[in-house]
Amino acid sequence: MHADVSHAEAVRLLVNTRLFWIPLLPLIAFVILILIGRRLGSLAPWLSVAALASAAGLTFSIAKPVFDGVTLSQRWDWLSTTNPAWSIGFAVDGLSWLMLFVVTVIGTMIQLYSIGYMHGDKRFSRFFAYLSLFCASMLGLVMADHFLLLFMCWELVGVCSYLLISFWFEKPAAAAAGRKAFLTTRVGDVGLLLGIFLLYTLVGDLRFLHLDIIRASLIESGKGGYLTLISALIFFGAVGKSAQIPLHVWLPDAMEGPTSVSALIHAATMVAAGVYLVARSFALFTPDSLQIVLVLGLVTHLLAATVALTMTDIKRVLAYSTLSQLGLMMVAMGLEARTAAMFHLYAHAFFKALMFLGAGSVIHAAHTQELGELGGLLKRMPWTGGLFLAAALSMCGLPFLSGFWSKDAILLAARESEPVVYWLLVLGATMTCCYVLRLWFRCFLGPEAQASAAHGGHGKHKSAHHASMVGAPSRADTSSPPRSHGAPGSVAHESPAIMVGPMAVLGIGALIAGLAGSPWMGNPLYHLLGDHHAHEHLDIPLLFMTAGILAVGGGLAWVVGFKRRNLLPEPLRPIGRLAYNLAAHKYYFDELYAFAIIRPFLSLTRSLSIFDGRVVDGAVNGAGRIGWFLGQWEERFDRTIVDGIVNGMGAVAQALGGAGRRLQTGYIQQYLLVVIIAAVTLSVLVQL
Amino acid sequence: MSTQAVLLITSAVFCLGIYGILVRRNAIGVLLSIELILNAAAVNFVLFGSARANVHAHAFALFIIALAACEAVVALAIILALSRSANTVSVDRINLLKG
Numbered sequence: 001m002h003a004d005v006s007h008a009e010a011v012r013l014l015v016n017t018r019l020f021w022i023p024l025l026p027l028i029a030f031v032i033l034i035l036i037g038r039r040l041g042s043l044a045p046w047l048s049v050a051a052l053a054s055a056a057g058l059t060f061s062i063a064k065p066v067f068d069g070v071t072l073s074q075r076w077d078w079l080s081t082t083n084p085a086w087s088i089g090f091a092v093d094g095l096s097w098l099m100l101f102v103v104t105v106i107g108t109m110i111q112l113y114s115i116g117y118m119h120g121d122k123r124f125s126r127f128f129a130y131l132s133l134f135c136a137s138m139l140g141l142v143m144a145d146h147f148l149l150l151f152m153c154w155e156l157v158g159v160c161s162y163l164l165i166s167f168w169f170e171k172p173a174a175a176a177a178g179r180k181a182f183l184t185t186r187v188g189d190v191g192l193l194l195g196i197f198l199l200y201t202l203v204g205d206l207r208f209l210h211l212d213i214i215r216a217s218l219i220e221s222g223k224g225g226y227l228t229l230i231s232a233l234i235f236f237g238a239v240g241k242s243a244q245i246p247l248h249v250w251l252p253d254a255m256e257g258p259t260s261v262s263a264l265i266h267a268a269t270m271v272a273a274g275v276y277l278v279a280r281s282f283a284l285f286t287p288d289s290l291q292i293v294l295v296l297g298l299v300t301h302l303l304a305a306t307v308a309l310t311m312t313d314i315k316r317v318l319a320y321s322t323l324s325q326l327g328l329m330m331v332a333m334g335l336e337a338r339t340a341a342m343f344h345l346y347a348h349a350f351f352k353a354l355m356f357l358g359a360g361s362v363i364h365a366a367h368t369q370e371l372g373e374l375g376g377l378l379k380r381m382p383w384t385g386g387l388f389l390a391a392a393l394s395m396c397g398l399p400f401l402s403g404f405w406s407k408d409a410i411l412l413a414a415r416e417s418e419p420v421v422y423w424l425l426v427l428g429a430t431m432t433c434c435y436v437l438r439l440w441f442r443c444f445l446g447p448e449a450q451a452s453a454a455h456g457g458h459g460k461h462k463s464a465h466h467a468s469m470v471g472a473p474s475r476a477d478t479s480s481p482p483r484s485h486g487a488p489g490s491v492a493h494e495s496p497a498i499m500v501g502p503m504a505v506l507g508i509g510a511l512i513a514g515l516a517g518s519p520w521m522g523n524p525l526y527h528l529l530g531d532h533h534a535h536e537h538l539d540i541p542l543l544f545m546t547a548g549i550l551a552v553g554g555g556l557a558w559v560v561g562f563k564r565r566n567l568l569p570e571p572l573r574p575i576g577r578l579a580y581n582l583a584a585h586k587y588y589f590d591e592l593y594a595f596a597i598i599r600p601f602l603s604l605t606r607s608l609s610i611f612d613g614r615v616v617d618g619a620v621n622g623a624g625r626i627g628w629f630l631g632q633w634e635e636r637f638d639r640t641i642v643d644g645i646v647n648g649m650g651a652v653a654q655a656l657g658g659a660g661r662r663l664q665t666g667y668i669q670q671y672l673l674v675v676i677i678a679a680v681t682l683s684v685l686v687q688l
Numbered sequence: 689m690s691t692q693a694v695l696l697i698t699s700a701v702f703c704l705g706i707y708g709i710l711v712r713r714n715a716i717g718v719l720l721s722i723e724l725i726l727n728a729a730a731v732n733f734v735l736f737g738s739a740r741a742n743v744h745a746h747a748f749a750l751f752i753i754a755l756a757a758c759e760a761v762v763a764l765a766i767i768l769a770l771s772r773s774a775n776t777v778s779v780d781r782i783n784l785l786k787g
Binding site: 664665666667668669672673676 | 706709710711782783785
């Protein structure tokens with residue numbers, strides 16, 4: 001190091017080398033666990049937890065320069081090319097750091113929780129190996145400084161998602177759900193890849209740090225229209241990963257995986273990667289493409305919320321709620337409120353992960369996830385119930401909890417730019433309160449239901465026949481781990497400390513994490529993300545609006561969702577029933593896809609298979625038969641003509657030899673006679 | 689005695705020798721016939737040598753006598769070996785050269 005390097009520079013150089021280790025540690029844990037995990041036994045998860053916790057420690061250790069506004073980066077040449085466009089590396093700015101924080105902290109908590117949740121599973125260490133791989137790829141994804149590296153990690157998290165959704169692959173529903181998730185996100189990935197191709201063809205530079213320059217140069221050279229196309233394609237990738245309409249169908253089915261996977265991958269981190277991608281490549285987005293983002297986000301937000309109102313499976317309610325909240329983040333992106341979107345992502349990660357863990361705890365204890373079979377759990381599981389309530393209220397936006405600040409930031413952005421969007425978001429927020437409180441009421445209040453209670457026919461939503469992509473039943477039974485704790489009908493009990501502890505930590509996060517973006521604390525989150533337009537004061541009208549939303553939503557949840565009273569006046573009831581059925585069947589998206597895409601595709605493949613069997617095979621077999629036929633003739637030719645010539649020559653030689661043999665009598669006197677006759681004849685001839 | 693008469697005699701002896709080779713069954717007889725041919729030739733050498741006063745021809749006659757002696761030795765040895773191994777000296781019963 002040169003003497004003239006300043007102190008700050010020196011710190012930066014020292015810090016940069018740490019970046020590499022953040023994704024590497026979980027990766028090392030993955031390698032160890034996948035190779036000798038079985039032998040480690042009950043130590044296996046602790047290795048995984050330790051790796052991720054160390055990554056969290058590293059994340060905190062680089063916090064100071066990041067908060068000072070420095071972008072840390074570490075790069076290396078790739079494929080031994082010296083073209084700077086292909087030198088990939090890691091870069092951590094405020095945005096990446098926020099994601100690092102979310103992934104490492106929440107990931108560590110969820111891994112700790114999984115130790116209790118997955119206890120006794122026969123592929124215990126394998127589960128943690130996959131979780132470690134997922135964390136490594138997710139950390140790589142958020143630190144990537146290059147579209148290509150991001151795409152690699154993007155696919156890796158997709159693979160991990162597939163592996164973990166179908167972790168209990170003995171269940172056909174889980175295997176089908178994994179396949180569906182993988183294939184559906186792949187559709188979006190094609191869009192992302194096309195966007196990357198287009199960007200590379202136009203500019204030849206894929207580094208995130210250069211996006212501003214790329215945008216300026218494209219607009220300058222009159223190719224601004226391409227920006228819309230590129231950003232729309234990138235957004236399409238985000239639509240697949242973040243499960244926005246129309247590619248949302250995989251996320252509800254992904255609930256077949258273990259609940260802690262749903263919490264980590266399908267609530268807190270991986271599905272948020274789409275939002276992160278939009279935030280990361282925000283410089284490429286134009287007003288036109290932001291319009292697309294806004295509309296799709298809004299549609300997802302509202303439709304998913306209505307579906308969540310009707311679902312009767314805890315995890316599916318939460319899945320649709322995740323869809324809805326991701327839609328909300330996309331709305332914020334579309335409103336150009338990038339910071340608000342990331343803020344909500346951050347807050348949502350805490351409370352939604354906690355809700356999933358709470359749901360997992362309920363399933364762990366009660367062995368069912370049907371709302372109709374649950375109730376009155378608060379007495380039995382006070383910790384789970386209380387923490388779940390904290391998360392629910394945070395999500396509803398109870399003033400001064402995490403969700404309040406992040407949701408308000410989005411609502412404020414909407415109110416300032418698009419009043420229509422604002423009122424639609426208010427509607428969405430009301431539904432959010434309604435479904436999440438309905439979930440809580442029905443789980444934790446009311447008469448205590450036995451886990452083995454008779455399956456009530458009412459309101460029981462059987463999705464088995466239409467949720468799967470390939471026709472296999474989507475939910476054969478509950479997603480609870482395939483093992484039994486005690487006899488059916490045993491009384492539910494509180495989960496062990498290893499599960500409640502991490503939930504408590506996340507509960508604290510769900511309550512206070514939002515303060516990082518509140519004006520009370522001076523908006524450190526906004527500064528971290530380089531946004532200096534934070535609101536200085538609490539917006540009082542919005543506070544009342546949020547409280548009103550909570551009151552209305554909570555009231556509806558109590559009256560309609562919990563007490564099950566139909567508030568609609570008599571003449572409107574048919575319409576209400578129609579709307580309910582529509583939402584309860586998830587707007588028939590699965591059926592539509594099955595009808596419009598999967599069935600035609602399958603029949604196409606079937607006819608192609610027939611074509612293959614008849615025409616292609618026929619041609620091949622025909623060619624073979626012709627060859628065989630020709631071969632027969634050639635063989636005959638060979639045998640008669642060629643062999644005939646060879647054998648004939650032999651026979652001639654034999655015949656000649658045989659004839660010559662006769663001359664050779666062995667009687668020397670005969671030889672001599674011939675000689676004498678010849679000599680006489682010759683001498684006579686000479687005389688003549 | 690004129691040259692012509694001598695030539696006739698030697699030719700006759702030569703032809704007798706050829707005939708003897710061709711028809712004799714006994715190997716000794718064949719050997720004798722060969723001797724006849726050699727002697728016919730030797731007599732012819734002597735005849736032309738004295739007619740032309742050429743001493744080389746006489747030398748050839750002596751040479752032929754020596755050769756005949758050698759030949760008789762070798763031939764008799766072969767015949768003896770033959771009679772031992774094949775138990776016969778009859779030429780037409782020996783066809784080892786048959787192809």
